[in-house]
Amino acid sequence: MKLFIRNIAILLLLISCNNDDYEIISYDNPDLVLNIPAEFPELNNSVYSNFPTKYGVELGEKLFFDKRLSTDNTISCSSCHKQENAFSDTNAIGIGIKGRVGLRNVPSIQNLAFMQVYNWDGNKRKLENQPLVPIITHEEMDSSILEVMGKLEVDETYVQLFNKTFGDKEITPERIYNSIAQYEYTLISANSKYDSVKRNEEVVFTENEAKGYQIFQEKCATCHSTELFTDQSFRNIGFPINPNTDEAGRARVTGIEEDYMRFRVPSLRNIEYTAPYGSFGQFATLKEVLDYFDNGVLYADNLDPIFKKNGNRIPLTEQEKLDLISFLKTLTDTNFIGK
Numbered sequence: 001m002k003l004f005i006r007n008i009a010i011l012l013l014l015i016s017c018n019n020d021d022y023e024i025i026s027y028d029n030p031d032l033v034l035n036i037p038a039e040f041p042e043l044n045n046s047v048y049s050n051f052p053t054k055y056g057v058e059l060g061e062k063l064f065f066d067k068r069l070s071t072d073n074t075i076s077c078s079s080c081h082k083q084e085n086a087f088s089d090t091n092a093i094g095i096g097i098k099g100r101v102g103l104r105n106v107p108s109i110q111n112l113a114f115m116q117v118y119n120w121d122g123n124k125r126k127l128e129n130q131p132l133v134p135i136i137t138h139e140e141m142d143s144s145i146l147e148v149m150g151k152l153e154v155d156e157t158y159v160q161l162f163n164k165t166f167g168d169k170e171i172t173p174e175r176i177y178n179s180i181a182q183y184e185y186t187l188i189s190a191n192s193k194y195d196s197v198k199r200n201e202e203v204v205f206t207e208n209e210a211k212g213y214q215i216f217q218e219k220c221a222t223c224h225s226t227e228l229f230t231d232q233s234f235r236n237i238g239f240p241i242n243p244n245t246d247e248a249g250r251a252r253v254t255g256i257e258e259d260y261m262r263f264r265v266p267s268l269r270n271i272e273y274t275a276p277y278g279s280f281g282q283f284a285t286l287k288e289v290l291d292y293f294d295n296g297v298l299y300a301d302n303l304d305p306i307f308k309k310n311g312n313r314i315p316l317t318e319q320e321k322l323d324l325i326s327f328l329k330t331l332t333d334t335n336f337i338g339k
Contacts, residue, residue: 027164029055037190039227041114046126052182055164060183068151070141080106086270092281096140105281113185120263123253127181145173189336212327229268235304236262238297242280272332290321
């Protein structure tokens, strides 16, 4: 037995001597602990197959803030998805390199680990399939994944991070997408005043906030349901129509006429900081949105039944609007947005 062990040791020594480049470095890359809020929906299935890890999230965050993902090195994911705006943008429509204007308002990035579909029209069901889109889109980063890989491969910091994350130094498209998704899975917002009240943390709503919450439950909670404040459905709620003829809402994905100008119901969390509102930033303020609902929305054959049953509107008094806005502001998570 001792002879066998000695021979193995000699063999390993010979291999080491004959291959100067032979090196094995093992990194501990544990799964992170996601703080899943009580009453939140289940994690989506993709999270379990690409669960956030220590180095995977570090790599994904670095990529998220790296302007080299764009062809001229001028914008990153974070250029449009700003933390102080709940990872959304203040522009009515997204603006890419060289001032190119896109089709839609930049959606907020929050609680994506619990979402079943992504983007205004739900054209992505896996978050890992999303990062390529802005990289190659002409109005956004206008690059290619091969161009991005070429930039990363000459950066030793990235090479080492890929090694720590995946066990070797190979940089592939899938690894880029997966690491960005891992970082985005950690962007969980559930520490607003509303959450504190729900957790009975000796915090209470003001009179106006409490009234606003009641109005919300009566007139808004059907669509903006669950602790995500969205039922993730697609609805035509009669907002002004985007003049860009490329727009068709959900119908761009399904090709079904009934889905024309239907959009995914957005989450209302941190809505105080995600203006302007609507699929192409139709409204500058929450008051404008509520005034529009009160005055009457655009009719369409596929207008959501909730509006059709109420004369194509959601009637609200001026005081109800103020109270409702007071409640919506309790959904602001100051820790999440860094304020």
